Amino acid sequence: MSVFVARLRALPSVQVTLAMALLVLGFLIAAQIAAQGPRIRYSSEERSPLIDTALSLQAQRDSLKTEILGLRQQIGQLEAQDPGAAESLRRLYADLEQARLAAGLIAVAGPGLAFRFEDGSPGSGVDALVSAQDVRVLVEELWLAGAEGIAVNRERLAATTAVIDIGGSILVNSAYLAPPYLIEAVGPPDLYDRLQGSVAFVEFVQGRVERSGLSLSVAQLNSVDLPAFAGTVNPRFARPEPPGATP
Amino acid sequence: MTGRHVTPGASAPHQADHARRIWGFHRLASRVSIAVVAGVLGILAVGQFRGQAGAPALAALSATDLTQLIANLTAGNDQLRAEITDLRDQAAHLTEAHDRGETTVDELTGDLGRIRAWAGLTAVSGQGIAITVRGQLGGDGVEDLINELRNAGAEAISVDGVRIVTGVVVAGAPGALSVENNAIGDAFEIRAIGSPQILTGTLTRTGGVIAQIGTTYPDAQLTVTPVDMLTLPATDRTLVPAHGQPRL
Numbered sequence: 001m002s003v004f005v006a007r008l009r010a011l012p013s014v015q016v017t018l019a020m021a022l023l024v025l026g027f028l029i030a031a032q033i034a035a036q037g038p039r040i041r042y043s044s045e046e047r048s049p050l051i052d053t054a055l056s057l058q059a060q061r062d063s064l065k066t067e068i069l070g071l072r073q074q075i076g077q078l079e080a081q082d083p084g085a086a087e088s089l090r091r092l093y094a095d096l097e098q099a100r101l102a103a104g105l106i107a108v109a110g111p112g113l114a115f116r117f118e119d120g121s122p123g124s125g126v127d128a129l130v131s132a133q134d135v136r137v138l139v140e141e142l143w144l145a146g147a148e149g150i151a152v153n154r155e156r157l158a159a160t161t162a163v164i165d166i167g168g169s170i171l172v173n174s175a176y177l178a179p180p181y182l183i184e185a186v187g188p189p190d191l192y193d194r195l196q197g198s199v200a201f202v203e204f205v206q207g208r209v210e211r212s213g214l215s216l217s218v219a220q221l222n223s224v225d226l227p228a229f230a231g232t233v234n235p236r237f238a239r240p241e242p243p244g245a246t247p
Numbered sequence: 248m249t250g251r252h253v254t255p256g257a258s259a260p261h262q263a264d265h266a267r268r269i270w271g272f273h274r275l276a277s278r279v280s281i282a283v284v285a286g287v288l289g290i291l292a293v294g295q296f297r298g299q300a301g302a303p304a305l306a307a308l309s310a311t312d313l314t315q316l317i318a319n320l321t322a323g324n325d326q327l328r329a330e331i332t333d334l335r336d337q338a339a340h341l342t343e344a345h346d347r348g349e350t351t352v353d354e355l356t357g358d359l360g361r362i363r364a365w366a367g368l369t370a371v372s373g374q375g376i377a378i379t380v381r382g383q384l385g386g387d388g389v390e391d392l393i394n395e396l397r398n399a400g401a402e403a404i405s406v407d408g409v410r411i412v413t414g415v416v417v418a419g420a421p422g423a424l425s426v427e428n429n430a431i432g433d434a435f436e437i438r439a440i441g442s443p444q445i446l447t448g449t450l451t452r453t454g455g456v457i458a459q460i461g462t463t464y465p466d467a468q469l470t471v472t473p474v475d476m477l478t479l480p481a482t483d484r485t486l487v488p489a490h491g492q493p494r495l
Contacts, residue, residue, distance in 0.1 A: 014274075050317065054317050092356065106493045110492055160365075166319075200418070233362060234361065235361075236402070238364060238479075240363065
């Protein structure tokens with residue numbers, strides 16, 4: 001035994017370092033191969049192709065959204081460059097910009113709040129997961145407090161936006177969003193005070209967030225950046241009524 | 248390190264020089280080996296972390312959830328593609344008009360009308376559904392209905408004659424509902440423009456939102472009726488932000 005220890009001590013430190021590095025290397029290679037194993041096995045099951053399809057569709061969606069924002073910007077520039085810039089035309093262009101701003105088609109920045117909404121500790125059950133209903137309640141309270149624009153994980157909420165559950169995550173504007181959720185709102189400087197003054201908001205925090213162990217933190221910011229809505233604004237069924245028409 | 252037997256009486260400076268060269272070579276070889284191993288180690292570690300970071304949340308979804316997600320993404324992407332086609336056409340028309348030196352009043356007016364209608368700034372009409380609500384229903388129940396209507400593709404919604412746009416919330420306990428500071432009675436109508444079949448099917452399916460509301464609010468009676476032509480009013484709300492500034 002003492003001979004073995006003596007030999008070990010006689011080894012130069014470089015060789016010991018090299019041996020340890022090779023050990024870690026071996027461990028990582030084994031981990032990598034082990035990680036590949038389940039994937040290969042999954043390929044014969046139904047979920048793996050579904051995950052691949054969902055990932056591919058999400059990537060397509062991101063690319064389509066980027067193209068839409070680019071085209072809208074291009075159209076705005078073309079309209080602004082109109083050669084016959086008469087007063088009436090300039091007014092029309094200004095109205096168009098106001099309509100786009102009102103519809104959430106233009107990114108805005110202003111004072112506001114940023115909430116971080118997270119699930120409770122793992123293993124605490126379904127109640128400790130932030131649901132679409134939770135996000136909707138927070139969003140509704142923000143609207144009632146006077147928010148002018150809201151985004152969830154950089155998805156701008158518009159007139160047609162639904163927030164629905166999918167597994168332990170949510171869909172917003174058909175975008176798959178996983179927790180933690182960043183809920184940003186632009187509004188009056190006293191937005192947080194207004195929110196705290198809401199009985200329903202206090203009940204939500206005490207009765208749902210705290211009771212279920214969810215995590216909700218907030219920051220009051222001088223400037224919150226909200227992205228533009230990048231979905232479709234082309235109604236298929238709804239037709240504009242002539243001005244002055246009453247239902 | 249290789250052991251080397253040194254014969255007493257041999258040339259000491261020569262041996263020392265030889266030993267230095269061998270030790271120097273060994274040190275260089277060790278350094279190169281360590282560098283190579285560290286490099287491979289780094290690549291593997293990055294690969295491992297990336298492999299674990301890819302689609303972490305999706306992996307937790309069930310096959311049913313994934314199928315629903317794919318259906319949603321497919322429908323959403325189709326809509327985005329249709330939007331891109333329209334925007335490309337619009338951009339092409341504008342470019343042609345510019346090239347011909349023409350004004351684009353018609354384009355601007357059409358675009359303005361479309362966006363204002365979509366945002367809720369003008370009244371709109373079209374086919375859809377009417378939901379008659381009778382009995383005690385809370386604001387959360389009405390908001391659940393609105394959310395489900397949006398999910399089913401409703402293009403415009405009104406509650407008790409008030410257009411639902413961004414910022415408008417139906418709130419209050421049963422019997423004390425209000426929207427935009429207007430009290431809502433125990434009997435009112437929700438109107439939505441969109442595909443009557445899809446809207447009706449989504450709301451009334453087994454385990455759907457109406458079934459869920461029936462569990463929470465057993466006294467509420469909801470009747471869904473497809474309608475060929477509905478007209479929804481414009482909102483009274485100012486939607487242009489007063490505190491948020493455009494970030495172009």
